[in-house]
Amino acid sequence: MAYNSEALVEVHMAEKILLVEDEARVASVISRTLRMEGYQVEVAPDGETALSKTLSAPPDLIILDLMLPDVDGLEVCRQLRAAGFKEPVLMLTARDAIPDRVAGLDAGADDYLVKPFDFDELLARLRALLRRAARSEVKGPLRFADLELDPVTRRCTRAGRPIHLTTREFDILELFMRHPNQVLTRDLIYDRIWSYDFAGESNIIDVYVRYLRAKTEEGGGSRLIHTVRGVGYVLREEPW
Ligand code: CA
Secondary structure: OOOOHHHHHHHOOOOEEEEEOOOHHHHHHHHHHHHHOOOEEEEEOOHHHHHHHHHHOOOOEEEEEOOOOOOOHHHHHHHHHHOOOOOOEEEEEOOOOHHHHHHHHHOOOOEEEEOOOOHHHHHHHHHHHHHHHHHHHOOOOEEEOOEEEEOOOOEEEEOOEEEOOOHHHHHHHHHHHHOOOOOEEHHHHHHHHOOOOOOOOOHHHHHHHHHHHHHHHOOOOOOOEEEEOOOEEEEOOOOO
């Protein structure tokens, strides 16, 4: 898919990944790929550095190689969880090391990937983990201007007036409300709402935005979802 790289960087701005890998060459290839996808990446070459970096500035996700020179990945994972780190941990394991994978999940990893892996697979796993984490992180309702949307009860109101949304409309509006004032490309919206390999008709998003505008602007509410011509849409109080 052809992403608008600028918009993608904006959306990933808060997503910081800590890569724990001792092999410098592997670490550099992975971190370069992640940076190209718009993630912020820090590399820790050993378990001790990983722990201290995580405790001083917690990342949004950790990619943790099992084979490390000092404390092994399992122990690092256990210590991170014991220290209260709650964000996703994706563990990298050696090929066919099934006992390692089981142990990794037992130690508190959320998912594992077997080396050597395909980068598309790595990126898909990361997106899935980050998406899952984002869903569970917000306890209360999301608010933007006089719009309120509660991911738990799935209720939406504008200035206190209930707005009835379909599942898909709700998910798209939730995505906008999690990234206010950021331009979201159509491709990115597909990616987050359908799936990373969804090859849909490009006007589906436009149709949903039209529905969302009709529902949120009913009764004279000002426009909140604005078109950014040739790029996508943005949730803003003022036109782009
Ligand atoms: Ca290693």
